[in-house]
Amino acid sequence: MSTAPAIATRGRWGALVRLFNANKTSWVGLILFAAIVLVALLAPLLTRHDPIAQDITRQLAGPSREHIFGTDEYGRDTWSRLIYGARISLAIGIASTLIAMLVGSAIGLIAGWRGGRLDAIVMQIMDALLAFPALILGLIVVAMLGPSTTNIILAIALTSIPPFARIARAPTIALKEREFVEACRALGLSEPRILLVHILPNIMAEILVMGSLWLANAIRTEASLAFIGLGIKPPTPTWGGMIRSGFENILDSAWLAVVPSVAILLVIFALNLLGDGLRDAVDPRLKNEA
Amino acid sequence: MIAFLVRRAALALVTGFSVLTLVFLIVRVLPGDPAQVVLGEFAGETALQALRHRLGLDQPLWAQYAQFIAGALTGDWGVSLVTGRPVIAEIMAVLPWTIELTVVSLALGALVGIPFGVLAAVHRNRALDYVTRIASLLGLSFPAFVSAVILLLALAIQLPWFPVISAQTGSVSAWFQSITLPAVSLGLIMAAYITRVTRSAMLEVLSEDYVRTARAKGMPWPIVVRRHALRNALIPIITVIGLFLGIQIGNSVLTEIVFNRPGLGKLIVGALNQRDYAMLQGMMVIYTLLVVFVNVLTDIAYGLVDPRVKLQ
Numbered sequence: 001m002s003t004a005p006a007i008a009t010r011g012r013w014g015a016l017v018r019l020f021n022a023n024k025t026s027w028v029g030l031i032l033f034a035a036i037v038l039v040a041l042l043a044p045l046l047t048r049h050d051p052i053a054q055d056i057t058r059q060l061a062g063p064s065r066e067h068i069f070g071t072d073e074y075g076r077d078t079w080s081r082l083i084y085g086a087r088i089s090l091a092i093g094i095a096s097t098l099i100a101m102l103v104g105s106a107i108g109l110i111a112g113w114r115g116g117r118l119d120a121i122v123m124q125i126m127d128a129l130l131a132f133p134a135l136i137l138g139l140i141v142v143a144m145l146g147p148s149t150t151n152i153i154l155a156i157a158l159t160s161i162p163p164f165a166r167i168a169r170a171p172t173i174a175l176k177e178r179e180f181v182e183a184c185r186a187l188g189l190s191e192p193r194i195l196l197v198h199i200l201p202n203i204m205a206e207i208l209v210m211g212s213l214w215l216a217n218a219i220r221t222e223a224s225l226a227f228i229g230l231g232i233k234p235p236t237p238t239w240g241g242m243i244r245s246g247f248e249n250i251l252d253s254a255w256l257a258v259v260p261s262v263a264i265l266l267v268i269f270a271l272n273l274l275g276d277g278l279r280d281a282v283d284p285r286l287k288n289e290a
Numbered sequence: 291m292i293a294f295l296v297r298r299a300a301l302a303l304v305t306g307f308s309v310l311t312l313v314f315l316i317v318r319v320l321p322g323d324p325a326q327v328v329l330g331e332f333a334g335e336t337a338l339q340a341l342r343h344r345l346g347l348d349q350p351l352w353a354q355y356a357q358f359i360a361g362a363l364t365g366d367w368g369v370s371l372v373t374g375r376p377v378i379a380e381i382m383a384v385l386p387w388t389i390e391l392t393v394v395s396l397a398l399g400a401l402v403g404i405p406f407g408v409l410a411a412v413h414r415n416r417a418l419d420y421v422t423r424i425a426s427l428l429g430l431s432f433p434a435f436v437s438a439v440i441l442l443l444a445l446a447i448q449l450p451w452f453p454v455i456s457a458q459t460g461s462v463s464a465w466f467q468s469i470t471l472p473a474v475s476l477g478l479i480m481a482a483y484i485t486r487v488t489r490s491a492m493l494e495v496l497s498e499d500y501v502r503t504a505r506a507k508g509m510p511w512p513i514v515v516r517r518h519a520l521r522n523a524l525i526p527i528i529t530v531i532g533l534f535l536g537i538q539i540g541n542s543v544l545t546e547i548v549f550n551r552p553g554l555g556k557l558i559v560g561a562l563n564q565r566d567y568a569m570l571q572g573m574m575v576i577y578t579l580l581v582v583f584v585n586v587l588t589d590i591a592y593g594l595v596d597p598r599v600k601l602q
Binding site: 139140141144158243254257258261 | 305308309311312313316317424427428430431432433434435436439440442443447536537539540541543544547548558559562563570573574577578581582585
């Protein structure tokens with residue numbers, strides 16, 4: 001599998017814009033995702049209600065001017081909980097994806113570079129990790145460690161490492177035979193320097209594209225864990241937790257489950273649009289790895 | 291074919307062994323004392339010691355590992371800490387429910403996904419293709435519990451066409467009623483996935499020389515698509531279906547919770563809530579076995595679809 005070296009050689013930003021232009025849906029995804037991030041960042045400005053303040057006089061109130069998405073079983077404003085919950089979903093998703101990206105790419109780079117037995121063993125471990133259902137593994141790890149923010153991030157990161165290792169390894173193997181890498185070796189550059197300065201920039205585009213797709217997956221896993229009851233503890237609002245408690249009141253207050261459901265769907269869809277368009281542009285041959 | 295299957299089975303053994311080892315290590319390397327987790331913060335030292343002994347946690351790591359692997363192979367997965375019944379019996383009692391759900395949703399996914407994927411590829415860059423691509427990307431974005439909650443809300447509560455709790459048996463119509471919503475909610479994601487993979491596999495095959503040759507010699511287009519293109523595109527489709535099946539076995543946890551349906555998912559969540567450590571170990575083994583089993587099935591499917599595979 002080769003890379004797209006042209007991307008790295010002609011100005012980073014120009015290349016990025018070209019990548020986006022190759023597939024207009026990436027722009028739609030980017031704008032949608034940016035809007036969601038903005039809403040999460042500006043949450044305190046976008047609501048007058050405290051997301052965890054209870055108001056027993058307004059339990060399960062329907063949508064109104066005061067509470068556009070109504071209130072939950074404790075009289076808490078659903079819109080406030082939604083936009084503060086977005087912060088949790090995004091923060092956990094981004095943190096765990098960054099960790100997986102760093103660790104996974106490092107593993108892939110080193111395994112691909114060294115080759116031989118190390119490569120075989122490491123990739124066997126990655127395959128084993130990939131084979132086990134990720135949600136179940138996350139579930140077991142979080143249950144064992146306890147559902148704190150750090151533990152949830154670590155559990156999700158653990159399950160997302162193998163795809164990054166794979167995506168970094170293949171081009172590293174191809175690149176290490178190229179003339180410019182040989183030249184680096186002839187110049188006596190150290191291995192870490194060759195890997196970080198000369199190989200990494202060439203595979204960065206692929207890693208970032210994978211990152212956007214796995215960010216979608218991380219957000220989905222966090223929400224799934226919270227729905228099962230292994231999310232950040234209440235009263236902190238999380239989307240999965242909101243759907244979980246909304247589901248208990250689904251017969252009379254359906255919006256409580258529907259509103260956060262749509263929010264999760266929207267953010268994952270935005271990231272998938274973004275990543276999918278970019279992936280086609282970066283390397284059309286990766287299309288099969290949905 | 292026999293030699294091919296034996297080789298593949300040996301490979302599956304290696305996979306199963308490494309997955310089991312990895313899961314064992316991850317669980318054992320995690321900080322925290324399972325005995326403490328099971329008994330709670332205020333447990334006395336004697337009770338902790340006794341439980342550690344019962345779970346074999348007082349033995350060296352290698353001995354625990356040997357015991358874990360031996361148990362996994364012989365089917366002796368210990369006794370549930372909650373019910374006192376053998377773990378394997380508890381698991382086998384609910385396993386058919388999960389397998390039924392995954393198989394029906396896979397069938398749904400393939401029945402919807404393959405035709406749409408072929409249509410999208412054949413009508414590349416036309417309206418049908420765009421709609422299919424966006425719709426499948428949206429379908430792929432559904433967390434399994436969101437699709438389940440929305441279907442339940444729409445078709446069991448707003449329109450009372452299906453039962454809210456789906457675990458009925460007895461007649462065919464009761465079975466159909468109880469499997470439909472869970473299978474559709476899981477199958478929707480599968481269909482989206484299969485559509486995308488089919489489309490890209492078909493696009494690749496449709497640009498091959500032999501497809502052009504078949505057209506040039508005057509073969510009707512539908513036959514070219516079916517016999518020459520789809521048949522060759524099936525290998526990558528089967529590969530990803532196999533991979534995705536593992537994910538879906540995990541996702542069925544969410545579907546089972548929403549529809550209050552018995553299965554591995556409800557069992558593992560119960561085991562986690564009740565800190566049933568012995569049960570959890572058994573669940574890890576069964577999930578590993580399922581994944582390995584799916585791998586073997588995928589290999590057999592390769593052999594059936596493409597005679598060349600057997601010779602490699």
